[in-house]
Amino acid sequence: xxxxxxxxxxxxxxxxxxxxxxxxxxxxxxxxxAEGLGTLGPAGRGALxxxxxxxxxxxxxxxxxxxxxxxxxxxxxxxGRGLLLTLLGAPFILPVIVATFGLLAxxxxxxxxxxxxxxxxxxxxxxxxxxxxxxxxxFLNLPLAVxxxxxxxxxxxxxxxxxxxxxxxxxxxxxxAPMLARVVxxxxxxxxxxxxxxxxxxxxxxxxxxxTTVELAIxxxxxxxxxxxxxxxxxxxxVALSAGVAALAVLxxxxxxxxxxxxxxxxxxxxxxRALDALWIAAAGLFLILPMAMIVIxxxxxxxxxxxxxxxxxxxxxxxALASTAICMGLALALAVSxxxxxxxxxxxxxxxxxxxxxxxxxILLFPWLRPQVLALPVTVxxxxxxxxxxxxxxxxxxxxxxxxQFGRLADLTGLSGRARLRLLTLPRAAGALGFAAGLAAALSxxxxxxxxxxxxxxxxxxxxxxxxxxxxxxxxxxxxAALLLLGLSLALFAxxxxxxxxx
Amino acid sequence: MKTIPTxxxxxxxxxxxxxQEPVLTVYTYDSFVPDWGPGPxxxxxxxxxxxxxxxxxxxxxxxxxxxxxxxxxxxxEADIVLGLDTNLIAAATETGLFAPHGxxxxxxxxxxxxxxxxxxxxxGWFAFVAEAxxxxxxxxxxxxxxxxxxxxxxxxxxxxxxxxxxxxxxAHGDAAPxxxxxxxxxxxxxxxxxxxxxxxxxxxxxxxxxxxTTSPAYHRIAEGDDGKVAWTFDEGHYLQVExxxxxxxxxxxxxxxxxxxxxLTDGFQAVIPTTNWMYPxxxxxxxxxxxxxxxxxxxxxxxxxxxxxxxxxxxxIDAWLAALDG
Numbered sequence: 001x002x003x004x005x006x007x008x009x010x011x012x013x014x015x016x017x018x019x020x021x022x023x024x025x026x027x028x029x030x031x032x033x034a035e036g037l038g039t040l041g042p043a044g045r046g047a048l049x050x051x052x053x054x055x056x057x058x059x060x061x062x063x064x065x066x067x068x069x070x071x072x073x074x075x076x077x078x079x080g081r082g083l084l085l086t087l088l089g090a091p092f093i094l095p096v097i098v099a100t101f102g103l104l105a106x107x108x109x110x111x112x113x114x115x116x117x118x119x120x121x122x123x124x125x126x127x128x129x130x131x132x133x134x135x136x137x138x139f140l141n142l143p144l145a146v147x148x149x150x151x152x153x154x155x156x157x158x159x160x161x162x163x164x165x166x167x168x169x170x171x172x173x174x175x176x177a178p179m180l181a182r183v184v185x186x187x188x189x190x191x192x193x194x195x196x197x198x199x200x201x202x203x204x205x206x207x208x209x210x211x212t213t214v215e216l217a218i219x220x221x222x223x224x225x226x227x228x229x230x231x232x233x234x235x236x237x238x239v240a241l242s243a244g245v246a247a248l249a250v251l252x253x254x255x256x257x258x259x260x261x262x263x264x265x266x267x268x269x270x271x272x273x274r275a276l277d278a279l280w281i282a283a284a285g286l287f288l289i290l291p292m293a294m295i296v297i298x299x300x301x302x303x304x305x306x307x308x309x310x311x312x313x314x315x316x317x318x319x320x321a322l323a324s325t326a327i328c329m330g331l332a333l334a335l336a337v338s339x340x341x342x343x344x345x346x347x348x349x350x351x352x353x354x355x356x357x358x359x360x361x362x363x364i365l366l367f368p369w370l371r372p373q374v375l376a377l378p379v380t381v382x383x384x385x386x387x388x389x390x391x392x393x394x395x396x397x398x399x400x401x402x403x404x405x406q407f408g409r410l411a412d413l414t415g416l417s418g419r420a421r422l423r424l425l426t427l428p429r430a431a432g433a434l435g436f437a438a439g440l441a442a443a444l445s446x447x448x449x450x451x452x453x454x455x456x457x458x459x460x461x462x463x464x465x466x467x468x469x470x471x472x473x474x475x476x477x478x479x480x481x482a483a484l485l486l487l488g489l490s491l492a493l494f495a496x497x498x499x500x501x502x503x504x
Numbered sequence: 505m506k507t508i509p510t511x512x513x514x515x516x517x518x519x520x521x522x523x524q525e526p527v528l529t530v531y532t533y534d535s536f537v538p539d540w541g542p543g544p545x546x547x548x549x550x551x552x553x554x555x556x557x558x559x560x561x562x563x564x565x566x567x568x569x570x571x572x573x574x575x576x577x578x579x580x581e582a583d584i585v586l587g588l589d590t591n592l593i594a595a596a597t598e599t600g601l602f603a604p605h606g607x608x609x610x611x612x613x614x615x616x617x618x619x620x621x622x623x624x625x626x627x628g629w630f631a632f633v634a635e636a637x638x639x640x641x642x643x644x645x646x647x648x649x650x651x652x653x654x655x656x657x658x659x660x661x662x663x664x665x666x667x668x669x670x671x672x673x674x675a676h677g678d679a680a681p682x683x684x685x686x687x688x689x690x691x692x693x694x695x696x697x698x699x700x701x702x703x704x705x706x707x708x709x710x711x712x713x714x715x716x717t718t719s720p721a722y723h724r725i726a727e728g729d730d731g732k733v734a735w736t737f738d739e740g741h742y743l744q745v746e747x748x749x750x751x752x753x754x755x756x757x758x759x760x761x762x763x764x765x766x767x768l769t770d771g772f773q774a775v776i777p778t779t780n781w782m783y784p785x786x787x788x789x790x791x792x793x794x795x796x797x798x799x800x801x802x803x804x805x806x807x808x809x810x811x812x813x814x815x816x817x818x819x820x821i822d823a824w825l826a827a828l829d830g
Contacts, residue, residue, distance in 0.1 A: 309539055
């Protein structure tokens with residue numbers, strides 16, 4: 001590993017220890033309360049098989065589609081490209097249940113596609129089944145995969161493309177394929193792990209118990225059977241799986257050998273046809289934005305039904321999101337700069353950690369000391385920071401690594417270290433990635449239900465919880481309005497951070 | 505920003521209240537506490553007479569409520585737990601965390617009630633809710649023979665979902681697995697909870713959704729929409745009875761008893777129909793609101809005892825999984 005990115009310093013070690021403690025501690029607490037671990041049972045094993053299968057297929061399809069879309073976006077400049085990039089991210093940062101209903105408004109039984117097919121006298125398509133689960137997971141995760149791969153493309157110095165063009169050298173084999181070999185494993189891992197904890201989407205679109213995931217088995221174990229031993233075992237399996245997969249990705253990780261450029265992005269020539277790129281961008285845009293548009297349309301209709309409590313909850317969620325973002329970015333930077341080679345594995349663990357088991361474990365650990373209502377918001381801030389960390393880290397770490405690979409030796413020679421190195425080298429070089437990561441963390445934290453439902457008392461309701469409560473008492477119009485508010489605030493937070501980063 | 509004076513005011517109020525008024529903590533489910541739920545009116549009515557501060561703590565749904573109580577064990581701050589249903593009573597009793605209520609209640613439930621630990625505060629019949637212009641089947645068999653697509657809740661994560669399992673079982677006994685085999689191709693999908701299922705139905709994804717006979721009343725009274733109906737099945741409908749119990753370790757036993765007695769009076773019961781959209785356990789003097797009940801009541805009313813329900817749950821879930829997994 002090149003440069004300082006592989007070194008371990010105390011901030012990184014501390015951050016890694018903290019993350020590990022907060023992930024493993026609660027599972028241990030749950031297991032101790034249950035006085036041991038349980039067995040998975042045939043139902044648990046069946047759920048595990050389905051979970052791994054759907055996560056693997058979802059990851060492969062999402063990333064395979066993301067490559068041509070990212071390539072098209074990387075080499076075309078058009079008006080509204082920045083806005084499109086922001087909007088494309090929307091499905092990923094929404095609460096999954098909202099995104100699912102948006103998807104159903106397009107592909108469902110009463111959705112746009114089937115209405116259109118019926119008008120043409122064609123047989124209808126059913127989204128419910130394994131195909132629907134994959135479709136939804138691609139919808140939810142394609143934006144992330146596109147952005148991760150796009151960052152890889154943008155990291156190839158324009159000088160290289162010029163040089164390749166000048167020498168008439170094969171751009172794909174010399175520049176793009178090596179870049180993809182570095183970036184794709186990370187994207188695959190992340191999407192796979194996100195889908196590993198899928199629950200409501202898989203069940204609703206899977207069409208029934210055939211689509212039982214590990215997370216549903218955990219839900220049943222904690223809520224109905226009170227079989228904490230089984231819940232702890234299932235949670236450990238999730239964490240072990242994510243640790244294994246993330247570790248595998250580290251082992252196949254290739255160092256960045258691209259060298260430094262002047263960071264200018266130039267329109268490219270000679271590569272592929274303009275029409276094909278336009279087609280990819282239009283198809284991805286339509287697929288991702290149409291369901292969002294349906295959410296907006298339904299939300300506008302329900303906006304006037306929003307009760308006053310929703311606005312209070314929205315303000316609370318904004319504060320939670322900003323606090324979570326600060327913590328998340330601190331952890332991500334510490335891990336990226338001085339966490340060592342395996343920091344990324346530790347930092348990836350939260351993505352596949354069961355919120356229910358984590359919350360339950362924290363409850364067991366904290367309840368003897370503090371009132372749950374007092375803890376609701378602080379714990380939510382901490383958990384949301386943790387759940388956003390894998391994404392922030394996967395975006396920040398490559399940028400830090402690249403900056404070290406390119407300028408680390410120069411910095412070493414000039415004796416640049418500590419805070420000055422962070423301020424003068426790392427932060428400016430990684431500004432784009434930091435802004436994107438912070439935007440993502442803020443938006444994710446805004447929409448994450450996290451563990452609030454477990455701790456919530458009076459005066460602690462967040463916007464996602466408020467939305468679920470509206471949905472739970474017949475008020476689906478007001479819930480659609482709240483979802484629109486959530487979508488708007490999340491996107492605004494994301495855009496503010498992302499643009500600030502890109503401008504730096 | 506008026507945050508600081510507000511906080512200061514809250515602290516003043518809180519400390520003033522703490523000096524004089526005992527606090528009664530009631531754990532309940534999410535939909536009980538919002539402005540539009542039964543919570544606020546009930547709190548106001550009880551606080552008028554109790555000389556206390558009634559605090560609701562919302563903890564998810566009924567199953568989450570019980571899970572939270574089990575996590576907290578004897579150290580729980582809860583004085584009352586309100587929102588369990590008959591499917592959860594056996595497990596709740598087993599925890600040993602509840603004390604006998606000692607109240608002989610004259611309820612208007614369609615079944616006799618004599619549980620020593622839990623008192624009912626409302627009830628309803630499970631039913632499939634559909635648009636009025638959808639052809640209505642009159643039994644599970646007719647539903648199975650139709651092309652209608654329904655959405656139901658997963659019995660492994662939802663109390664209504666479990667209620668449907670008990671319904672089929674109570675109505676058809678050992679033939680329940682065959683009923684599920686027949687229904688399998690009518691089930692569009694299964695959701696984790698009631699909210700997602702009902703939203704799918706309202707979006708037009710399914711012809712009908714498992715809910716309650718009282719659901720159309722919400723649309724009629726709150727939205728002025730007459731277009732939703734509940735299907736009446738010949739084999740009868742399963743009851744959901746929602747109950748509350750006194751926590752044995754409460755530090756406010758008198759207040760808790762007073763609340764349980766209040767629960768069966770008009771101050772509580774008259775609020776239930778148009779906030780919780782269920783039947784009141786004791787009919788208030790004012791009767792049911794206009795438009796709450798328009799059709800004949802389903803008969804017979806089916807309900808398994810808590811012990812029976814607990815005993816057959818695992819087996820019923822397995823049969824359900826086997827039928828739908830194919």
